[in-house]
Structures are given as structure tokens and as C-alpha cells.
Amino acid sequence: MSKEYFTFLLFICISIMTSSSLTGQEICDNGIDDDGDGLVDLNDDDCACPVLIPSGLIPNPSFEDMTCCPNTEEELNCAVSWIQASRPTTDYVHTCGTLGNTYLGINAPQPFPDGEGGIGFRDGKPGNANFKEYAGACLTEAMEIDLEYKLDFFVGFASHFASRELNMGVFVTTNCNNLPFGNNDQNFGCPMNGPGWTQLGEILVSGNNEWVNVVYEFTADQPYAAIVLGPACAPHPIFSQDPYFFMDRLTLEEKNKFGVPFAEITGSICEDDLTLVIEGDLGSSYQWYFNGIAIPNETEAFLTLVESPEVEGIYSAVITDDEGCFDSQDYILTIPSYSSVISAAICEGDVYPFGTQNVTEVGEYEEDFVAADGCDSTVFLTLSFLENTSSNLPISICEADSLIFLDVIATEPGIYEASTINAAGCDSTIFIDLSIIENTSETIERSICDGEFFSLLDVTASEAGSYQAQTTSAAGCDSTITILLDVVPANEGITLSPFIEIELGASVSVEPDFTDPEIISYEWTTTSGVLLSTDRILEAYQALFTETLLLSGVDNNGCPAIDSIELRVDRNVDIYIPNVFTPNNDGNNDNFSLGATLAVIGIESLSIYDRWGNLVYDGNHEGTLDSYEGWNGKYKTQQASEGVYTYHLVVRVLGDQSLSFSGNITLLR
Numbered sequence: 001m002s003k004e005y006f007t008f009l010l011f012i013c014i015s016i017m018t019s020s021s022l023t024g025q026e027i028c029d030n031g032i033d034d035d036g037d038g039l040v041d042l043n044d045d046d047c048a049c050p051v052l053i054p055s056g057l058i059p060n061p062s063f064e065d066m067t068c069c070p071n072t073e074e075e076l077n078c079a080v081s082w083i084q085a086s087r088p089t090t091d092y093v094h095t096c097g098t099l100g101n102t103y104l105g106i107n108a109p110q111p112f113p114d115g116e117g118g119i120g121f122r123d124g125k126p127g128n129a130n131f132k133e134y135a136g137a138c139l140t141e142a143m144e145i146d147l148e149y150k151l152d153f154f155v156g157f158a159s160h161f162a163s164r165e166l167n168m169g170v171f172v173t174t175n176c177n178n179l180p181f182g183n184n185d186q187n188f189g190c191p192m193n194g195p196g197w198t199q200l201g202e203i204l205v206s207g208n209n210e211w212v213n214v215v216y217e218f219t220a221d222q223p224y225a226a227i228v229l230g231p232a233c234a235p236h237p238i239f240s241q242d243p244y245f246f247m248d249r250l251t252l253e254e255k256n257k258f259g260v261p262f263a264e265i266t267g268s269i270c271e272d273d274l275t276l277v278i279e280g281d282l283g284s285s286y287q288w289y290f291n292g293i294a295i296p297n298e299t300e301a302f303l304t305l306v307e308s309p310e311v312e313g314i315y316s317a318v319i320t321d322d323e324g325c326f327d328s329q330d331y332i333l334t335i336p337s338y339s340s341v342i343s344a345a346i347c348e349g350d351v352y353p354f355g356t357q358n359v360t361e362v363g364e365y366e367e368d369f370v371a372a373d374g375c376d377s378t379v380f381l382t383l384s385f386l387e388n389t390s391s392n393l394p395i396s397i398c399e400a401d402s403l404i405f406l407d408v409i410a411t412e413p414g415i416y417e418a419s420t421i422n423a424a425g426c427d428s429t430i431f432i433d434l435s436i437i438e439n440t441s442e443t444i445e446r447s448i449c450d451g452e453f454f455s456l457l458d459v460t461a462s463e464a465g466s467y468q469a470q471t472t473s474a475a476g477c478d479s480t481i482t483i484l485l486d487v488v489p490a491n492e493g494i495t496l497s498p499f500i501e502i503e504l505g506a507s508v509s510v511e512p513d514f515t516d517p518e519i520i521s522y523e524w525t526t527t528s529g530v531l532l533s534t535d536r537i538l539e540a541y542q543a544l545f546t547e548t549l550l551l552s553g554v555d556n557n558g559c560p561a562i563d564s565i566e567l568r569v570d571r572n573v574d575i576y577i578p579n580v581f582t583p584n585n586d587g588n589n590d591n592f593s594l595g596a597t598l599a600v601i602g603i604e605s606l607s608i609y610d611r612w613g614n615l616v617y618d619g620n621h622e623g624t625l626d627s628y629e630g631w632n633g634k635y636k637t638q639q640a641s642e643g644v645y646t647y648h649l650v651v652r653v654l655g656d657q658s659l660s661f662s663g664n665i666t667l668l669r
Helices: 003-018
Strands: 091-094 117-125 128-132 135-138 148-157 165-173 198-206 210-219 226-231 244-254 262-266 274-278 285-290 302-305 313-321 324-327 331-333 338-347 352-354 357-359 363-370 376-386 389-398 403-405 408-410 414-421 427-437 440-449 454-456 459-461 465-472 478-488 499-503 507-510 519-526 531-533 538-542 547-555 560-570 600-609 615-622 643-653 657-667
Touching: 117 226, 148 165, 148 198, 198 210, 226 244, 274 313, 302 313, 352 376, 357 363, 389 403, 403 414, 403 427, 408 414, 408 427, 440 454, 454 478, 459 465, 459 478, 499 507, 507 560, 531 538, 538 547
Parallel strands: 338 376, 389 427, 440 478, 499 560
Antiparallel strands: 091 117, 117 128, 117 244, 135 226, 148 210, 148 244, 165 198, 165 226, 262 274, 274 302, 285 313, 313 324, 313 331, 352 357, 363 376, 403 408, 414 427, 454 459, 465 478, 507 538, 519 531, 519 547, 547 560, 600 615, 600 643, 643 657
């Protein structure tokens, strides 16, 4: 609260409380309706004293501490201790600069509730209901769990038709590092769309070109360390019309710190010694009030109350010192009237003590007591009898075991009787129907592959045979399991030829010489583990170098079989280079062309020179040589002369290899 606003309230209060000579003015401590408006003393607004507003846990609560004057939107950074909590940014407004959102043309109502500054914020914009602006602050200290708090602040409303009603949201977090929230996403919406935040509540507020005081009370269930205020999570009903609002004077503090607190509340009204004591020595005079009306002659710092039919109500005090008047907290007095109804049950023949009575019969009874605080208490008793009980209990034990239950010991099936006391303390007879559970046995068959181990309970085995495992049945009795174990020998169900010879560039299909019919799955792989196929036959495989392939399989028993084959690749490259050609257009040997196996996959260069060393042809080719046309015997569009020419050839071979050839070629016409 600003100094000027506080001084103004004190001036009003002092004027009201001390002006008894004004005609028609309500006198606030005489119990009379002086101004004839039907309202007496504190019930008349003329007698209002300011409620003490504590400094609170929110720093810079009225946005008066600043580092700069706002000149446009989005300048909350000018206000000390406040944080732009969301990607959509709140606006700092102040009389020293801009008073609202210049883009929307909306200004805060004047004057501000406290000081000369506040903040403005949106609740949506055209096309985006989630464009919500929030302001946040780290609290000066974390809230304490289970304490009652009050949040007291003002919401400002412009006369803009879409900005007259707001569902205000209050959000908190236990970690100040959660500010800001939303990962810089302007469509994120309210804090509850992310982790770490709690919504304390929503408050529907409305106004028109005015400031409205909002009070929200709650009990902290966690040590909250930061707060965010702004729109509630739901879309504003008319978000498309740019709803815009303001906030000022935000106070968050323990509820009992609003108003002058009581130093002590002692005694009990039922014992006529309930005493209310105002905290501290705040000044020269006190006046106590009952339901807002002055209590005659009660002008001390304490008030003692005694029980009477009219004593229930609201008690408070007004404290006046040199600076003015202040209201105390309210104390709401009700006289406790305790009553309770209990039900009890006793065994037949027992006695139930109830106050001054010893009850032995079924029925309803009433007794007066005095509570711990001295107030009257009435207890109504409904008494019933608990009968002696009996029950049948079926019990089973394993062969050779014994039953020991209360006073019964038995090893044979039959009916036995045991005596005890039930939960209510009455006699109880239990008839035990005892049966014997036989030990069990069963036989199972299992198979494993050669080289594997079988484990079950206390049995571990790798060889075929019969084994016994001991366990406990579901009934808790001994159980024997006989295991008939079969070992499937290593499967040699795949046979491949030792090797296949192929030319470089050729494709080969590899089929096993033999496979066992029980094999149900296959895998062709390289020795490095690369999977080639899951078919029995490896189709059209092209090897670039000599390598070994593996064929593995699994039979119906889950046992493996494997064999290998070597693909021997002949990397010798045969290439045909003619020594003469006749480019005379007779359709026969007209071009100097080449021939080669599939191993050759291209010509890197073919250079042909005349006898004087002139380059007459320079060419290359991608792909096999069956489509290569070669030299047509021309040099610069002219027919080359007959004679001997020199060539230099570089071809590219599968497997990233290049081969070079040189020689002579004769051109004849």
C-alpha cells in the first residue's frame, strides 16, 4: 500500500471516529443510529477503519519499484522482482509512461488502487484461445504446510465490452526454477498444461471501468515457493474480441496477519472466563464491539465474557492511536452444545458402567456429562447384548502333520471341539472339521538339444534319463515331480558342396545337396553375420571375391544344423581388343569397339593417338561393354587417314579395381 493511499485512509478514519459534533454524522462508539440510516456503529460504512495489509510474501506487490518507465507493451522487465511467466507477455503500465496496451487501445482505469503502476494481460486473441498472458514472482519465503493464507489483490476492468468479466486463475509451484513455463510456446496456455504446477483456484470477477478487490483464502498443502497470476485455463467466452485486464496491489500472507491479531484467547465461555487480548500496546484507546455495535465501558486492551443467552456473536475491537484507527481480527463466539450417540454391546450377564448408571439390560439410556471446556454434554446410549457364539471351521493338514489349535491336538480326520473367547469377550465354541491332504506326484516329459542343460527346481541335467524334483503343492503338502528327459543329438541335417567356382561378375544360385525334412527354418549368412536370405536356396548371388557362406537351420525340436560352402571367384578379366578396323560404312567392323566379360563394368578412359602423337579420340563409358560403340574412325568430323594408331585403355572392374591396356590399332578403308 502506498504512503499516500494509507495516509488518505487514516485521515478518513480519524475524521469519522472523532467527529461527534457534526450534524447527522454517525458516532461510531455510542451504540446509537446517529444519522438515521438504520445502521449502527461499525455496521455503518461511515465508521470503516482500514484493515492492516501486511507486507506479505509477494515482492514489489504494487509494482512501484522499477528500473524504467514503460514506453510500449511487453516491458514487465521494468518492474523489480517480476517475471514474464509465459511466452505471451504481460504489459507493465505506469503513469510515467504507457497506461495500457497501445496496440489494443485499452488503458487501465484511474487512479490505481495503490501507487502509480500495475500490469495488463490478455485472455486470448482472435484465432487463438490459448494466447494467455501471465506474470509470476518468486515468493520472499516458501509457504508453510497446513497454514491458512489470504491472497488480497485488485483486478482492473476497462470499458471495452469484451473486457468486463474474467475468470481469474491462481497458480503455484514448489520450485522457483519452474518460472517461466511453457517452453517458449505462445500456444501453451495455462501453467497446468505442464509439470510442476498446482492451481489454487479460480475466481470469477467482473467490472466496468473500475478496480475490483478480490480476496482468496486457502490452506497450503505444500511449501509453495512461487506464484503465477493471470487467466484461468478455460478459454474466455469471447477470446476472439481481445479481452484485456489489469492487476495491482497483490498481497499474500498468513490469514491471521490481516488486521490487528489477538495476543491471547484464554479460558472457556462455559466456565465464565473467556478472555480476548489485543496484541501489543498499540496506543491510547480501545473500543470493543459486539456484532458491530459498541459495548459500553469496554475500553481496555482485553475483554472477558461470561455465559448468557445473548453472548453468542462476533466480537472485535477498534484501536486508535496518534496515527488513526485500526480494526482487529474478528472473534466468532458460539457456546458449544455437545451431544453424542453411542452404541455398546455386552455379553449376557455383564454390566456396562454409564456415568452414574450401571446398565445390565438392553435399551436406550441418557446421561449428562461436563466436557473438558466446562460446557454441558449429553450422551445417548443404545445397549445391546452379544450372544455366546459357535462356528464351524474346516481345516486341512498334510499327511503325517499334526493339528494344534487352541486346546485341540489331532492327526486323524474327524470333528473336534475347541473353546475360546470371541472379540467381544464372550464365550465362543469352534467345531473343527479336520481333513487330510495327500502328498501328490506327477510325471512330465521334456527334450533338450545336445549340449544344453535342463533346470527345474532342484534338478539340473544335460543327459537323457529320469529325474525327481521335490516341491510343495498349492495346499502346502509335499509334491514329487518325475522328469523324463530326452536329449536330441546334434543335427547334421544340412549338407553343402565344399565349393563352387564362378567368374567375376556372374551370379550363382546355391542349393544344398541335402536338408533334413524336420528343419523348419533357414538362414543364409556371410561369415561376418550379414543375413542374405531365409530361403532354402540362395538365388542369384553375386560374389566379388572368394568368400564362405553359411547355411543354418532349426528343426522341430529347436536344435540347430549348419554347413558352409566356399564361392571361389576367378578374378581374371578377359577383354577383346581388335588390332584392325575398317570404317567404310559397309556395316562390318566399322568401329574400333571392345568386348569383355561381365566383370568389366565401365571404361574410365580410351585415348587414341596418331603416329605424330596427336590425340584423335578420347572417350569413356558406363556399364558393360556390349553397348559401347567405340571410335568411328573420324578426327574432328573428318575421316582419319589410314595407318597405325596407338591406344591407351583403362577399364573399371567389379570390386573397385582398374586395369590398363596399351597397344596399336590399324585403320583400313
